[in-house]
Amino acid sequence: MYEGAIQDLIDELGRLPGVGPKSAQRIAFHVLAADQTDIKRLAAALTRVKEQVRFCVQCYNVAEEDSCRICRDPRRREDAICVVEEPKDVVAIERTNEFRGRYHVLGGAINPLEGVGPDNLRIRELMARLSSGKVTELILATDPNTEGEATATYLALMVKPMGITVSRLASGLPVGGDLEYADEITLGRAFEGRRTL
Amino acid sequence: MPGMRRPLYRDDALVLRVQKLGEADRIVTLLTRQHGRVRAVAKGVRRTTSRFGARLEPFSHIDVQCSEGTSLDSVTQVEARDMLGRRFLTDYPRYTAASAIVELAERLTPVEREPAMRLYQLTLGALRALADAERPGTLVLDAYLLRAMSQAGWAPALRDCAVCGEPGPHRAFSVPSGGVTCLNCRPPGAAHPDPATLDLMSALLVGDWAAAQDTEAAVQRECAGFVAAHLQWHLERQLRSLPLVDRREPA
Numbered sequence: 398m399y400e401g402a403i404q405d406l407i408d409e410l411g412r413l414p415g416v417g418p419k420s421a422q423r424i425a426f427h428v429l430a431a432d433q434t435d436i437k438r439l440a441a442a443l444t445r446v447k448e449q450v451r452f453c454v455q456c457y458n459v460a461e462e463d464s465c466r467i468c469r470d471p472r473r474r475e476d477a478i479c480v481v482e483e484p485k486d487v488v489a490i491e492r493t494n495e496f497r498g499r500y501h502v503l504g505g506a507i508n509p510l511e512g513v514g515p516d517n518l519r520i521r522e523l524m525a526r527l528s529s530g531k532v533t534e535l536i537l538a539t540d541p542n543t544e545g546e547a548t549a550t551y552l553a554l555m556v557k558p559m560g561i562t563v564s565r566l567a568s569g570l571p572v573g574g575d576l577e578y579a580d581e582i583t584l585g586r587a588f589e590g591r592r593t594l
Numbered sequence: 595m596p597g598m599r600r601p602l603y604r605d606d607a608l609v610l611r612v613q614k615l616g617e618a619d620r621i622v623t624l625l626t627r628q629h630g631r632v633r634a635v636a637k638g639v640r641r642t643t644s645r646f647g648a649r650l651e652p653f654s655h656i657d658v659q660c661s662e663g664t665s666l667d668s669v670t671q672v673e674a675r676d677m678l679g680r681r682f683l684t685d686y687p688r689y690t691a692a693s694a695i696v697e698l699a700e701r702l703t704p705v706e707r708e709p710a711m712r713l714y715q716l717t718l719g720a721l722r723a724l725a726d727a728e729r730p731g732t733l734v735l736d737a738y739l740l741r742a743m744s745q746a747g748w749a750p751a752l753r754d755c756a757v758c759g760e761p762g763p764h765r766a767f768s769v770p771s772g773g774v775t776c777l778n779c780r781p782p783g784a785a786h787p788d789p790a791t792l793d794l795m796s797a798l799l800v801g802d803w804a805a806a807q808d809t810e811a812a813v814q815r816e817c818a819g820f821v822a823a824h825l826q827w828h829l830e831r832q833l834r835s836l837p838l839v840d841r842r843e844p845a
Binding site: 415507509510511512514542543546547550551554571574578580581582583 | 611612616617642643645646647648649651652653674677679680683684685686689690693694696697834835837838839
């Protein structure tokens with residue numbers, strides 16, 4: 398146990414996800430040894446993120462204005478929406494440069510074991526966007542795990558009667574890997590989703 | 595001690611729950627055939643390069659090898675027996691029913707490593723029935739809830755009076771009394787379900803599927819309500835997944 402400010406900092410850092418007591422102590426002593434200007438910049442960034450960052454009123458991605466950069470961009474297609482669980486998934490898809498439409502961030506996935514149902518996600522807001530009649534395609538890019546698949550199934554159940562094309566991201570083999578090392582579930586999915594050349 | 599090998603064990607298991615841990619790990623809660631409920635760390639399974647991450651999804655029936663740890667065991671190998679979840683994930687109502695089943699299995703095994711062979715078999719049977727989709731998912735769920743409660747010693751009295759044992763049939767049903775009650779024992783506020791509802795609960799308890807599937811939707815809904823109330827009374831806390839069960843029939 399340390400005294401005063403340094404212990405307070407270790408305690409606060411230790412509350413962050415993925416930071417254990419040892420890491421918290423290491424970061425705290427790094428902060429103590431670092432240049433004053435660097436630490437002021439870090440403190441300002443921490444304050445600014447809480448004061449200025451909010452959720453986009455349309456897609457619920459993180460934004461510093463009412464709408465995020467993607468929703469403000471007139472060059473993005475308005476007829477296609479890609480549904481993701483978290484804002485970090487938007488960044489992952491943007492890195493591919495494959496999608497030029499808009500996004501909708503659900504804020505998680507349906508997980509009855511944790512008490513998270515459809516009403517706890519931004520599904521009602523998605524349905525309101527779809528009812529405008531502008532959207533013709535919905536791409537479900539929830540995580541390829543049980544909760545993500547169940548969320549995609551639920552959304553497809555709700556959206557298909559609206560006459561909108563609903564698609565799901567393909568599952569398959571990672572690029573650069575060896576076939577023999579793929580597990581049977583991933584390989585089976587790759588077979589299911591094979592395409593004609 | 596560093597370098598000391600931890601004992602290994604191998605068992606058949608059902609994956610009840612997975613929780614994220616750190617950057618790429620998961621804590622998996624397993625209901626095993628011989629070791630009861632076990633919590634174990636599965637390292638690196640959230641990475642796309644993981645060799646067995648896909649087999650550790652909820653509702654999977656697996657053959658697992660773990661090494662014993664001080665607080666949590668570690669998963670070292672996994673082979674898939676039947677990826678049951680994959681067979682009903684495209685059917686949302688069945689997925690929600692399966693979630694309630696695994697949550698109850700976890701709640702009925704409060705002590706880790708205490709063998710629960712009968713509950714394991716019952717849970718595996720219920721998940722298989724959901725995956726096979728030969729019976730209505732909501733009936734499979736209610737049958738599981740009744741039988742699991744029965745195994746735990748909380749079977750509702752459905753014929754003879756729950757208080758004095760007077761032979762039935764009786765009309766009044768009281769959750770705090772433990773089931774149907776005679777006129778003399780009937781507490782104030784006791785419900786009077788449709789006799790067909792009590793017959794359905796009896797059929798689900800003994801596995802008379804022909805009789806159970808022959809009942810009307812209204813009777814099945816009333817039955818589900820009594821089963822949920824009886825369950826909540828004995829568990830003292832409602833299952834989180836039970837209110838989220840989607841009871842509509844698939845299109």
